[in-house]
Amino acid sequence: MKIEIKKEFYPDYISREAGEKLRQKVAQQLQQGSIIELDFADCMIASTSFFDEGIAKLALEFDDVNEKAKLLKIKNLHRRDRELLLSLCKKRIFKIFL
Amino acid sequence: MLTIDFPKEIGDSRVDSYLFILESFLTTKHVQLHFSTKTKISPAGFAILACLFDKACELGIRIDWNIPQSLKRQYPYLQQLSEMNGVKQFMPSVQSYDYEDKHQLLNVGETAFNFGFIERCVDKFPLDEDLQFDCKLILQELMQNTISHAGGERYYAYAGLWNEEIHLGILDMGVSIPTKLQQKYVCTDDLEYILLAMKEGITTRRRRVGGLGLTHFKDVLKNNAGKLTIISGRAQVRYYFQTRKSQKSFLKCRLPGTWCCARIPL
Numbered sequence: 001m002k003i004e005i006k007k008e009f010y011p012d013y014i015s016r017e018a019g020e021k022l023r024q025k026v027a028q029q030l031q032q033g034s035i036i037e038l039d040f041a042d043c044m045i046a047s048t049s050f051f052d053e054g055i056a057k058l059a060l061e062f063d064d065v066n067e068k069a070k071l072l073k074i075k076n077l078h079r080r081d082r083e084l085l086l087s088l089c090k091k092r093i094f095k096i097f098l
Numbered sequence: 099m100l101t102i103d104f105p106k107e108i109g110d111s112r113v114d115s116y117l118f119i120l121e122s123f124l125t126t127k128h129v130q131l132h133f134s135t136k137t138k139i140s141p142a143g144f145a146i147l148a149c150l151f152d153k154a155c156e157l158g159i160r161i162d163w164n165i166p167q168s169l170k171r172q173y174p175y176l177q178q179l180s181e182m183n184g185v186k187q188f189m190p191s192v193q194s195y196d197y198e199d200k201h202q203l204l205n206v207g208e209t210a211f212n213f214g215f216i217e218r219c220v221d222k223f224p225l226d227e228d229l230q231f232d233c234k235l236i237l238q239e240l241m242q243n244t245i246s247h248a249g250g251e252r253y254y255a256y257a258g259l260w261n262e263e264i265h266l267g268i269l270d271m272g273v274s275i276p277t278k279l280q281q282k283y284v285c286t287d288d289l290e291y292i293l294l295a296m297k298e299g300i301t302t303r304r305r306r307v308g309g310l311g312l313t314h315f316k317d318v319l320k321n322n323a324g325k326l327t328i329i330s331g332r333a334q335v336r337y338y339f340q341t342r343k344s345q346k347s348f349l350k351c352r353l354p355g356t357w358c359c360a361r362i363p364l
Contacts, residue, residue, distance in 0.1 A: 011213035014238045016246070044220075046234040048314045049242045080231040091298075 001029050002037040005045075013045055019053025026054070027061050030068045041076040051085045052092075059094035066095045074098055099128040099162075108147065109140030109260075110267070110327050110359040113334065116146055117351035123157050130162040139173055141258025141265040142359050144204045148195045149254050149269050151179050152206070155189050174199070192252060198222075202258035211241055212255065219257040223264055229362065232318045233257070233266055239315050240268040240358050248272030250355060259364075267327075267359035274331035275356050289333035289346055296328070296335070315358065322362045330356040 003025060005013055012018040022038075029036040038055075045051060058072075059065045074096070077085065082098050089096040100122050105112050122129070139147070154161055163180040170177045175197050182190050195206040203222060205215040216237050220230045237255065244253045250272025257266040276291035279300070285291045294300055298313045312328070316337070319326045323340040332352045336345040340363070 011217075012211060014211055014213070014216075015242060044231060044234060046231050047238045047242075048235070049239070078231070080228065084235075 001034060002039060004039045004041070006041065006043050013043060013050050014047045016049045016053040019047075019050040019055075019057075022050075022054035023057055023061070026072065027058060030058070030062065030071055033071070035071050035073065037073040037075060039075045040078065040081065043076075043081075044078050045081045046084070048084065048088060051081070052088050055085060055096070056088040056092045056094055059089070059092040069094065069096050072096070099130060100126045101130045101132065103132045103134075104137060106134060106136055107138045107140065108143030109138075110142035110146070110265075110329075110357070113329055113353070113357070114350050116150060117349055117353055119150055120153060120353070121351045123154055123159055126159065128160045128162075129154065130164060132164045133166065133169055133176070135166045135168055137169055137173075139175075140260045141202050141204075141256045142267055142269075142357075144175055144197060144202055144258070145254040145256040145267065145269050146357075147175070147179060148204060148206060149271060151182070152189055152195070152252065152254075153271060155182075175202075175204070189251070195254075201260070203256065205255045207241070207253050207255060208251065209245060211238075211245065215255050216241075219266065223257070223259060225264065225364075229264070229322075229364075232322060232362065233264065235318055236266060236315055236360050237268070239312070243312065243358075244268050244270045244272065244356070247275075247278050248356060260361075262364050263324075263361045264364060265359070265361050267357065269355070269357040271355035274352075274354060275328075276331040276333070287333070287348070288331035289335070289348060292328055292330055292333050292335050293346070312358075315360070319360055319362065324363065325361040327359040328356065329353050329359075 009018055026036055062068045102119055105115050165176050182194055192206040197204040203219055205212055216234055220234050248270040250270045254269040275295045276288040279291045285294055296312045296316055320339045326337040328335045332349050334347055
């Protein structure tokens with residue numbers, strides 16, 4: 001499954017509410033053992049709320065999140081968004097591959 | 099009737115005078131506001147004026163504006179506000195506060211994100227990509243905080259260029275940080291509550307627990323050698339990251355809400 005963030009979330013890829021919606025979709029795929037791709041093309045997210053709620057909090061959903069994360073593919077992330085997401089995942093002890 | 103002289107610079111520096119005005123709204127029905135020909139209005143000042151005016155309308159206070167013609171020409175926004183004065187005991191529409199000129203952007207939002215304002219801010223000013231990211235992050239985190247926690251009807255978002263800095267922030271007149279945090283945490287005073295709110299993981303949200311917004315707001319300003327101001331309840335915290343100084347103090351009057359202001363050197 002592929003989620004194009006701009007297409008599915010524009011204009012709200014900012015709020016925790018939108019992040020929760022993303023996390024539910026991602027978690028469902030990971031639960032099924034399916035690969036999920038998040039495409040951040042043409043987006044500058046710059047939101048701790050969206051990244052924390054949408055991705056970093058997967059750490060709270062799965063005991064084996066670092067194993068599940070191998071199924072999560074993240075593409076076209078802005079350089080600064082990458083730094084932000086990595087720092088948020090680190091706080092949740094979630095080793096994400098970017 | 100109460101007569102109030104505005105300070106020469108209307109901005110986020112000397113807030114006690116604005117808080118005195120807000121407090122005086124509770125005891126008077128008629129206010130005369132005086133501006134001098136030398137008055138300067140910084141970007142935060144535009145939002146503060148909108149905030150004060152909105153409160154006056156809500157309380158049904160009559161305002162007489164005493165604005166020199168030269169100042170009206172310099173700041174058409176003062177003319178815009180004074181012309182809205184016919185509205186009594188009704189808060190003017192949020193759109194009537196919108197303002198944009200070469201150096202400023204002001205928007206009054208209701209209980210949702212104003213995506214357009216954030217995008218406009220990023221596009222309007224001559225910022226490099228990193229600064230665009232940082233300004234976007236600040237506005238988004240502050241907007242998320244005010245929407246999620248303040249519970250006010252409106253928030254006042256501003257951005258603008260001033261003395262080779264970009265200024266941006268969000269003001270609200272909802273529930274202050276100390277009042278909100280009292281639901282869950284115990285501190286000795288309002289200053290302690292504001293400092294607590296800036297720590298990671300402090301939140302009163304039951305669903306979608308976070309508590310990262312103000313931490314990142316502070317980090318971004320620290321990385322840019324900027325200035326941070328948070329005013330809420332009876333206290334204020336100011337960090338001047340370029341000089342590594344800070345000011346933490348109590349206010350003479352209480353702010354029923356939270357004003358968060360950022361300044362970043364260009």
